[in-house]
């Protein structure tokens with residue numbers, strides 16, 4: 561079976577506290593976007609075999625798809641195997657949940673091909689064991705994510721927003737970003753409750769104008785280019801611009817496709833990985 565694994569952006573991220581296990585409690589608004597990996601899943605007699613078009617992605621037990629399938633095999637005592645072909649389009653280690661959305665598709669495919677009869681809750685539960693962003697990626701769309709990102713409330717769809725993405729050529733470790741964050745020193749936080757109201761009203765202008773990602777301060781301090789991209793996006797008529805996840809990808813929200821295209825053309829002189837996409841609804 562062939563599935564599309566859609567990337568996400570975070571329309572805002574607040575980090576509330578550090579937990580005993582070193583994870584953090586968050587409150588964030590997640591949005592799927594129309595940038596996706598295409599993945600083929602085929603039954604095999606035994607073993608898990610992964611192929612990926614991107615040579616930077618490990619195809620062995622380090623691949624998050626391998627991890628989640630191995631976990632499912634153990635939990636459901638499955639003898640059968642799976643062959644997985646990943647056509648990578650989502651930039652790797654970009655803050656766009658590239659690995660997490662692949663893992664979410666693997667859960668959906670395994671439930672069907674291995675006949676596991678999993679409920680949505682079973683999928684969220686197993687997903688959260690391999691990555692905090694995986695539970696959201698199972699349904700996608702627009703959602704409030706709490707807990708470590710695994711407590712989800714689906715929100716009215718915000719599909720069709722014009723978005724430009726720009727990923728500077730730097731690698732960012734999510735773990736390091738969270739570990740460097742000093743929660744007591746956060747000055748500006750998003751008003752998530754007010755943003756939720758704006759999502760209900762589909763008030764894109766309010767959302768774009770009031771987005772905050774508290775992880776930005778950590779990543780921008782190390783990589784000022786992120787601030788520079790945000791500045792260019794705003795100069796080119798973005799209604800708002802923000803770093804996604806722990807970075808380094810920056811996204812801008814635009815009123816029209818035409819505005820998005822002008823900004824895309826400007827950024828392409830400066831950065832290799834630039835995309836124009838639209839937000840997408842629940843899978």
Ligand SMILES: C[C@](O)(CO)[C@H](O)COP(=O)(O)OP(=O)(O)OC[C@H]1O[C@@H](n2ccc(N)nc2=O)[C@H](O)[C@@H]1O
Pocket residue numbers: 570573582583584585586588655657660690691692693694707708709734735736738739805806
């Ligand atoms: C930044 C976001 O992408 C926003 O959606 C997510 O919060 C991160 O999700 P993710 O990459 O799926 O995260 P994981 O792979 O589970 O964790 C990577 C590392 O990030 C840190 N981490 C992650 C999620 C979270 N709520 N608190 C954390 O402190 C932990 O140190 C963890 O070791």
Ligand SMILES: Nc1ncnc2c1ncn2[C@@H]1O[C@H](COP(=O)(O)OP(=O)(O)OP(=O)(O)O)[C@@H](O)[C@H]1O
Pocket residue numbers: 616617618622623624625646651652653654655656657658659660662663693734805806807
């Ligand atoms: N299927 C996969 N696709 C992409 N990267 C993978 C995959 N499996 C394992 N990885 C590894 O995971 C690391 C993080 O990549 P990923 O693209 O998931 O980051 P990300 O977009 O920052 O994720 P998130 O937004 O969830 O933090 C990379 O260093 C990569 O080697």
